[in-house]
Amino acid sequence: MSGERVSLTIDGRAVQVPPGTLVLDAARQAGVEIPVFCSHDQLDPVAVCRICLVEVEGSRKLVPACSERVREGMVVRTDTPQVAEARKSVLEFLLINHPLDCPVCDKGGECDLQDLTYQYGPALSRLADAKMRKPKAVDLGPFIVLDEERCILCRRCTRFDHQVAQERTLVVGQRAHEALITTAEGVPYASVFSGNTIELCPVGALTSKFYRFRARPWDLVRVDEICHGCPVGCHIQLHFRANVEGARLERVVSRPFEPIDDGWLCDRGRFNYGFVQSPERIAQPLVRPLGAPRGTLVPTSWEEAFRRVVGRLQEVLATQGPQGVGFIGGGRLTNEEAYLLQRLARQVVGTENVDHRVAGEAAASLDVAPGRITDLDRAAVILVVGAHPGQSAPVVDLRIRRAAARQGALLLTLGPVDPELRVPHQFLPAAPGHLADRLEALAQSLAGGGEGVPPRVAQELHEREGLLVALWDGREAAAGRALAAFLQTWQAQGREARLLVVGDQANSRGAEAAGLRPDLLPGYRLAADPEARRQAGLAPEPAAPGLSTQAMLEHAVAGRLGFLYLVGANLVETFPDRALATAALESEAFVVVQDLFLTETARLADVVLPAAPFTARAGHLTNLEGRVQATGPRSTDPAAGLPVEAWTDGQIFEHLGEALQGRPLVAGAGELATALAAAGLGSGTFAGALPVALLHEASDGSPTPSGSGEGLVAAPLPTIHGGGGTSRFDRAYGERRPLAAVVYLNPEDAQRWGVVPGDRVGLEAGDGVVEAEVQVTRRVMAGVLGVPRGVPGLAWNRLTGAGRVRVRGRLLEEVG
Amino acid sequence: MMEKQAVSWVVERHEEIEALINRYPERRSAVLPLLHLAQEARGYLATEDVEAVAELVGMTPSEVTGIVSFYSLLHRQPRGRYTLTLCQNLPCVLAGAEALAQHLRQRLGIAPGETTPDGLLTLEETHECLAACDGAPVVQVNLEYATHMTPEKVDRLLEALRAASQEAAAPDGEEDDAGGL
Numbered sequence A: 001m002s003g004e005r006v007s008l009t010i011d012g013r014a015v016q017v018p019p020g021t022l023v024l025d026a027a028r029q030a031g032v033e034i035p036v037f038c039s040h041d042q043l044d045p046v047a048v049c050r051i052c053l054v055e056v057e058g059s060r061k062l063v064p065a066c067s068e069r070v071r072e073g074m075v076v077r078t079d080t081p082q083v084a085e086a087r088k089s090v091l092e093f094l095l096i097n098h099p100l101d102c103p104v105c106d107k108g109g110e111c112d113l114q115d116l117t118y119q120y121g122p123a124l125s126r127l128a129d130a131k132m133r134k135p136k137a138v139d140l141g142p143f144i145v146l147d148e149e150r151c152i153l154c155r156r157c158t159r160f161d162h163q164v165a166q167e168r169t170l171v172v173g174q175r176a177h178e179a180l181i182t183t184a185e186g187v188p189y190a191s192v193f194s195g196n197t198i199e200l201c202p203v204g205a206l207t208s209k210f211y212r213f214r215a216r217p218w219d220l221v222r223v224d225e226i227c228h229g230c231p232v233g234c235h236i237q238l239h240f241r242a243n244v245e246g247a248r249l250e251r252v253v254s255r256p257f258e259p260i261d262d263g264w265l266c267d268r269g270r271f272n273y274g275f276v277q278s279p280e281r282i283a284q285p286l287v288r289p290l291g292a293p294r295g296t297l298v299p300t301s302w303e304e305a306f307r308r309v310v311g312r313l314q315e316v317l318a319t320q321g322p323q324g325v326g327f328i329g330g331g332r333l334t335n336e337e338a339y340l341l342q343r344l345a346r347q348v349v350g351t352e353n354v355d356h357r358v359a360g361e362a363a364a365s366l367d368v369a370p371g372r373i374t375d376l377d378r379a380a381v382i383l384v385v386g387a388h389p390g391q392s393a394p395v396v397d398l399r400i401r402r403a404a405a406r407q408g409a410l411l412l413t414l415g416p417v418d419p420e421l422r423v424p425h426q427f428l429p430a431a432p433g434h435l436a437d438r439l440e441a442l443a444q445s446l447a448g449g450g451e452g453v454p455p456r457v458a459q460e461l462h463e464r465e466g467l468l469v470a471l472w473d474g475r476e477a478a479a480g481r482a483l484a485a486f487l488q489t490w491q492a493q494g495r496e497a498r499l500l501v502v503g504d505q506a507n508s509r510g511a512e513a514a515g516l517r518p519d520l521l522p523g524y525r526l527a528a529d530p531e532a533r534r535q536a537g538l539a540p541e542p543a544a545p546g547l548s549t550q551a552m553l554e555h556a557v558a559g560r561l562g563f564l565y566l567v568g569a570n571l572v573e574t575f576p577d578r579a580l581a582t583a584a585l586e587s588e589a590f591v592v593v594q595d596l597f598l599t600e601t602a603r604l605a606d607v608v609l610p611a612a613p614f615t616a617r618a619g620h621l622t623n624l625e626g627r628v629q630a631t632g633p634r635s636t637d638p639a640a641g642l643p644v645e646a647w648t649d650g651q652i653f654e655h656l657g658e659a660l661q662g663r664p665l666v667a668g669a670g671e672l673a674t675a676l677a678a679a680g681l682g683s684g685t686f687a688g689a690l691p692v693a694l695l696h697e698a699s700d701g702s703p704t705p706s707g708s709g710e711g712l713v714a715a716p717l718p719t720i721h722g723g724g725g726t727s728r729f730d731r732a733y734g735e736r737r738p739l740a741a742v743v744y745l746n747p748e749d750a751q752r753w754g755v756v757p758g759d760r761v762g763l764e765a766g767d768g769v770v771e772a773e774v775q776v777t778r779r780v781m782a783g784v785l786g787v788p789r790g791v792p793g794l795a796w797n798r799l800t801g802a803g804r805v806r807v808r809g810r811l812l813e814e815v816g
Numbered sequence B: 001m002m003e004k005q006a007v008s009w010v011v012e013r014h015e016e017i018e019a020l021i022n023r024y025p026e027r028r029s030a031v032l033p034l035l036h037l038a039q040e041a042r043g044y045l046a047t048e049d050v051e052a053v054a055e056l057v058g059m060t061p062s063e064v065t066g067i068v069s070f071y072s073l074l075h076r077q078p079r080g081r082y083t084l085t086l087c088q089n090l091p092c093v094l095a096g097a098e099a100l101a102q103h104l105r106q107r108l109g110i111a112p113g114e115t116t117p118d119g120l121l122t123l124e125e126t127h128e129c130l131a132a133c134d135g136a137p138v139v140q141v142n143l144e145y146a147t148h149m150t151p152e153k154v155d156r157l158l159e160a161l162r163a164a165s166q167e168a169a170a171p172d173g174e175e176d177d178a179g180g181l
């Protein structure tokens, strides 16, 4: 198959292409350009716009190059008068009712209709009658405004929604000259992938609410970047507009990279950028005045802030030793910054208390059957364990949808709450804390046994040949071990298996690989291994074994950890036990918080250091498949007009290192790059993965509610538009995607607790009462309460901390 | 989600619906017959009808909306008991359809697309040929043709329609709600 070639000529140039190639692509290969509107590499051809008409010898009519497949000996011409006339006519038709408002159109300057009319179209219109008028600002969804007059009905947007997103919300309505892009009545186009249609639209019909009327394409400065929204690591481009105050970030667009994103972005990655220039960013260092209660913070200078941090750190070292100091750095750090932070902790301070896990996850990778995102394309079976890919790895979810809907992959989901996948799949309910049991049963069913596995699933798993790709959310250590065993059983049967772990934050995997875990040095070398320690320049024996995030918090509460340093970690919001996180922050420990915003956590700190956003730094991120990708280069924080004095996280670490030990933390950029390469984090390579043996219960921060009795077990759900940091401080974005305090119940439980959908209820847990609205859905298994994470006003981690949750009836005062 | 209250025609005409769906190898092929059935039941297609049809054939409400809006014989607004569709294509216009349009609007006191306050008549004008040019000018009454129309014939037609509706309403003296208004 691969060797087969079809020969044809296009404008007299001979080309050889694989059978089935479109004439359009063959022409591209021959260096002949054919104009298109409706055609797009990632969408099935429809041939509705006719701008690509070409002459094919032997064919009576012109044929669309975008849907015609090559044939042996085919003779194609694109340079004849007929073709030129056809292009001109198509453009004249498209322009009949077109408003020609290029001067005020966002797309002007990067519009296919403008460009092709200039190149091939008639100079003047022959239309004598008035143009048809249509609505020019239709509110299509949270982020998109439709100008019906500009739409040329190429159907790229609707095809994307049907073929790629598999959602079928956006359709063509009406007929002929009245045809328009629309949705069902009362249904907004609220897909989490909606923004892609803006880029797909060849004209200015679909415009971004954030970018509308903000810039002209030729004024934009473009910077290549990696999205920091989640661990998928999509390739993006940042568009800045310079003005007297500096550069303003005006929009984020895709930078197609097929191995990861196929050119698609989710709406979080595309629209959640306003935080970079939010006036709510912390403008200068803050300190809690001596003797003032927690929550009191006053501005200070960097010198004073550093003096306090260093002074207190030295005091604690003198009284409690290095074990009294802990560093917790969220996964928003680059690989380099994560490395520097653990080096600051281990080499300079001498403590092993470092961790990146701020949300109760056990691992960000696992060294069984390491997979790549593209493995999903050839999967025969996809098994989603605990993860909600549509929320926490959205662009990967597009591949899952495609594999299931268009390639016939068997899609299984396992966990307490069935993720919203938009495509047919089989849900295998498994209670929180018991995912391992289900996975063990599944493994046994491969060998013919296995109780509790639906016979149809067991049979399918038995029969399916080929690749199985598992996605795991990295929670519940036991589930990780059981999943590893399941994958090994699958492999033992001569079938291929791959695993992707969806980390909690954009660079969880990089932080893990860089050694931001108490039990691991950079490069997945054991912190307890004397040889590895010697090579890292550490004492052969740690003074004390390192503490995990949870243990550090417990030690702070117990008065044994007097200094806690948090970087980009809003623990009050993200840690599964809010009571513990809050108690630790309110303890006697000296708390330093390094962040962009005054988060719930930062408010309780002793010193707050303002960190610069990702746009201000260069480095590398490691995505969920382990791919090490460069971000940057860049040197400025585009805080146009903001009186912000922020340092990048890395600069702060280096400054602290130098202040503490009197010499730089690393000798220079060269040494840093070497250290990272030695840790398996060389630019452009793939990182290693966590040994299964390191999946300890102790590192598993998600407590399993004990005791039976009445009550529901809370299962936290990731939310794409929610979060502990950037999204909650991005006003414009938050307004477009308001997050309701909603919890999810199974119909049986709703009946048992006497609630109906829409009720506001009080949820009683060990730690007080949380109010929320109830939604009833079969996606949640019986006995479980689905609680979204990262929703302002819904303290999900009060419910997951301890014990079972009781639904304390309807709050009747809400009814009136 | 909690099970929604089923739309009445879905329950009442369950067997007919099943038969329609089973007529085709794919469920979605039954979308048009089902829309006609739903429209027959209510007189027009309410949002819940669109949703119900979507659910029956495994499409999204958006997809069904797209189909409904494509066909001029499917209506999303309540209609009068009778819809008068006046052809305004060239042959009919040459035979006097424009004057007829004027007359009808005045007589009924409504514009095209509107329904008389008593819910009896909806006026439509179409620029697509009704495919009965030999009888130009043509008025379509629901699905039937009235040909070679003149203002006088239109008046008689209107009277006949009014009389027919009163008769239909008379026997049990109930309000005539066929128009759905």
Ligand code: SF4
Pocket (backbone or CB within 6 Å): A150, A151, A152, A153, A154, A155, A156, A157, A158, A181, A197, A200, A201, A202, A203, A205, A206
């Ligand atoms: S809105 Fe844009 S992408 Fe959609 S059909 Fe119209 S021109 Fe094409």
Ligand code: SF4
Pocket (backbone or CB within 6 Å): A227, A228, A229, A230, A231, A232, A233, A234, A264, A265, A266, A267, A268, A269, A270, A393, A394, A395, A396
């Ligand atoms: S999927 Fe993740 S990396 Fe990709 S655009 Fe969305 S948030 Fe960014």
Ligand code: FES
Pocket (backbone or CB within 6 Å): A035, A036, A037, A038, A039, A046, A047, A048, A049, A050, A051, A052, A053, A064, A065, A066, A067
């Ligand atoms: S690009 Fe070929 S018909 Fe539109």
Ligand code: FES
Pocket (backbone or CB within 6 Å): B087, B088, B089, B090, B091, B092, B093, B128, B129, B130, B131, B132, B133, B136, B137, B138
């Ligand atoms: S023009 Fe009126 S029926 Fe043909």
